[in-house]
Amino acid sequence: MSQQIAIVGSGPSGLYVAEALGKLLPDAAIDVIDRLPTPYGLVRGGIAPDHQSTKNVTRQFERTLSRPGTRFLGNVEIGRDLTYDELKAAYDVVVLSIGAAVDRPLGIPGDALPGVYGSAAFVGWYNGHPTHADLAPLLDGTALAVIGNGNVALDVVRVIAKTQAELAASDICVHAGEAMAAANLTDLYIIGRRGPVEASFTSKELGELGDLERCDVIVDPQQLPADVGSHVPEKEVKVKQRNLEILREFASRPLGERAMRLHILFCAAPVAVLGEERVRTLVLERTRLEQGRAVATGERFELPVQTVVSAIGYRTAPFPGVPFDEARGILANDEGLIEPGVYASGWCKHGPRGVVGTNRTDAQGLVQRIVSELDQTPEHAHKFGGAEIDRLLRERGAVVVDFEAWREIDRAEVSRAQGAKPREKFVRVQEMLEAAFALPGDERH
Amino acid sequence: MGHEITILIGTMTGTAELVSDDVRDVLEAAGYRVVIEPMDDLTESIFSRGSTFLICTSTYGQGDVPDNAQAFFSSLQDARPDLSHVQYGLIALGDRTYKATYCGGGRRFDALLSELGATRLGEPLMHDAGSGTLPEDVAVDWVKRWADTWLAREVEVA
Structure with a gap:
């Protein structure tokens, strides 16, 4: 046999x-x-x-x-x-x-409030995975934050930011396409604990954010270092340099008048999600970098958001x-x-x-x-x-x-x-x- | 016996290997002998096995050669063998959304082999993953013409 x-x-x-x-x-x-x-x-x-x-x-x-x-x-x-x-x-x-x-939980107070979703569930919802097809995420607010600095985070904001015309040749499930078309989001956030060099974005995916029809990209030029730094493995230097170039180009753009704004925030660690019935506020703490590691500064700030998607890895x-x-x-x-x-x-x-x-x-x-x-x-x-x-x-x-x-x-x-x-x-x-x-x-x- | 062609594959996801499998079928049907070699464990010595090669490679990251081709590519860069007896065709797989680095893996091989004295037969095939065509379909059509144009005469002479 x-x-x-x-x-x-x-x-x-x-x-x-x-x-x-x-x-x-x-x-x-x-x-x-x-x-x-x-x-x-x-x-x-x-x-x-x-x-x-x-x-x-x-x-x-x-x-x-x-x-x-x-x-x-x-x-x-x-x-x-x-x-x-x-x-x-x-x-x-x-x-x-x-x-x-299985989504890795955010592990912060409020992470189970209605309006907080893991990216496996959220992506599974728009991609029609039977386990998540009925997620029906709350998209009725004006602001949504995606936590995480990998390509999944980029995917989520890009798919949300795209117009129906931009998604016409995609296979986004009809239920998700309709829900996104009915949403009135004006501000999207991508949030990373560490900096642009530490983000695990690939350059093509990052660059795509600059081509969105109805969405401006906003990056604070002060968050972009002059160079990738010595802690980056040699194999990754080129892609990190390219990512920095792309982000600099985003940062240099004059503020546009598109219907949506995508804010890319680095060095911000999620601390808590606040709200009674559902998400109302995301509390973040500024970090500073030491050889690529995020160190807490104690300085907190709040973002008024109604939906949070965490894209911080899976188990x-x-x-x-x-x-x-x-x-x-x-x-x-x-x-x-x-x-x-x-x-x-x-x-x-x-x-x-x-x-x-x-x-x-x-x-x-x-x-x-x-x-x-x-x-x-x-x-x-x-x-x-x-x-x-x-x-x-x-x-x-x-x-x-x-x-x-x-x-x-x-x-x-x-x-x-x-x-x-x-x-x-x-x-x-x-x-x-x-x-x-x-x-x-x-x-x- | 027909002309022997060695196909060297650089691939991340296996697409270049799939393309090579189909290209081999077409070439064998046309009477050529074909050997397929993934680049994984190759060294410059592969070029002593014959004179006609097809490089079939995708592109990875910032226009780089794929992971399975990196050691082979660096070994050629370091050893700088004389490849003046080598002729090659090129099938480069890429994605135009990468703009400047489109088909970079194939372009790098092309530049390096030329530098080492090898002669490219004909224009390379560059396939755009976003073109709506499948690389294996395009490559099969391309390789028929490529072999007819560049190899048939030699077979007749031989």
Whole structure:
């Protein structure tokens, strides 16, 4: 029998692992399991809806999932449809690539007030993730603050600031597009504890803020240092210099008369969110930098805002049966090894960092290790793999979305999109299943 | 036996590899022998294996070569081998929203290989991720013409 491998999670990390395993072990049977009926993880639910070219990476993932021997088992949740022990019993190798889907809390007074959202929830809402599609964030105020200095923070303000025309060729979900169009926001803030050099923006994303049709960008030139400083690793110097150039150019612009203003505030640490029924004020403390570290100054100031989105990182959701590293918010692992035969890959292994392609290099390294450890398994000892899992899923009446069924969902989303939109996502699992197993309407019951 | 072409891949997300897979299929159908080499562990010695190369690379960050190509690129910069026996075609993947650094990874390879004496065959293919076309589709069309124009004659002579 061939090697039987399960990968849990069909985001970039899991699918790069599947790709690399498929290349090194052409005879292996690889099952890619996802709790959603739709594959691709953050490429579908995280990458901004107006960054369609970044989503083109799904073409490679399609090839990976179409490889003979590789299957997609969507709408299968470990803990609901199968147990972790059943996975281990059925497969020679189990790779967990479940990402980091939980927002790190702000951890300040008031952070649970209505009007405060984590970026996983907020981004999941406009990107149609079934878990967050019903978030209905409060956008009825005039000011919104995004806390965090990474690309996710930039995505959130950019998507909010764009006009409907600017989003016409995006795949922002219709419910979110309408809610944003109905909002009357005039002031957006991006807030970072540290300075512009410490921000982990990439230059392209930062530069895009300067091209918004209805939004002026406001940067205090006094917050921009003359140079990147000596604490920046050499590899990052160029991008930091470019970011400073972009910010200087923003700072040099005369104040415009656009309907919205985006204020980029550095060296401001959130201290509290104030309000009774909902967010009314964000309290911040000025920091100063010492070799790139933020040091509190005791000087506080307030921003009147009605919505706060925190984009300060993510934690992995604990996985039943797997030891959890509470401090780091990841699955406990040793260079990817969770226990013999079980591995972690991607954000659940090392925390949320890097771009889509970073996962490819990581996956290749992990797969080399998996293959060398798998080589020590004698051939006769291979397990039953997918056949056993299929039997369990059938017994339990699970509705499994395979790759062909996903393609039905995909086609249905593309065909119902209006205008220049590339697709109109289904945002509920039930809708996805109806599209996956489309029957003529009168035969559905 | 047909002309041998070695495709060297620089990639972050795997797109350049996908493009190379499709390019290989077209070239093999046309009678060429094709070897694909991701740049990950390459050194200058790769250029002693033949004379015709296709560089297929994306761009990362500020117009840089992708991570898997960095060590190879620096080793060429340092060792400065004589590549006057090398001819190459170039498929550069980029995104025009990056403006000045568009297709920078491919441009860097182009400049370096030329500096080291190699000869580029024809104009490079530069693909814009935001163009609405898929790089593999464009590359397949491009490489047919490229091979017909620059390699067919040699095959006839050989």
